[in-house]
Amino acid sequence: MDNLDYGIIDLLRQNARAGYGDIGQKVGLSASAVKRRVDRLVADGVIQSFTIQVDPAVDGLGTEAYVELFCRGTVAPAELRRILSAVPEVVDAATVSGDADAIVRIRSRDIASLEDALEKVRIAPTVDHTRSAIVMSRLVHREVD
CATH class of the missing domain: 3.30.70.920 (Lrp/AsnC effector binding domain/regulation of amino acid metabolism (RAM) domain)
Known part of the structure; x- marks a missing residue:
């Protein structure tokens, strides 16, 4: 994992529904590069689930x-x-x-x-x-x- 991965994870923690394009703009990657990284983080077990929090x-x-x-x-x-x-x-x-x-x-x-x-x-x-x-x-x- 590098700083870009950590940045992507931080943004997903704030909003698990954030679009790859929006995340890419904030971390300096294309939407497809963000998607590849997210897919790899999921495959590697770093990201274990996407969820919602209800009051x-x-x-x-x-x-x-x-x-x-x-x-x-x-x-x-x-x-x-x-x-x-x-x-x-x-x-x-x-x-x-x-x-x-x-x-x-x-x-x-x-x-x-x-x-x-x-x-x-x-x-x-x-x-x-x-x-x-x-x-x-x-x-x-x-x-x-």
Whole structure:
């Protein structure tokens, strides 16, 4: 990959529907050269998919919280994955360093459904307690996956 490939990827991240001609004008290539590069990036597995992002509120998931998860004793990441995967409102989770064992991001319809989702997490025998922070407004959001 070179700087042109990185430039093409950055532009596609901003707008996956951007035309090859528009991208080419910004990176200094012809539309056909951009298409060849995109095709190669897809074939090489660098670009794994083209997708859309929908405002979660449209799907009725306007309430968001970050939850610190504290466990009893030592709990394997696979066990945490099993517990958290069973809760559909959990949209992201990771083990972390520090006092908490994991950080969990939850999206729900409202506060009542957030509370229900938290209870599903808390009833696991390995979970000692949680500490939640409800998102008031999103300041910066970048997809990096």
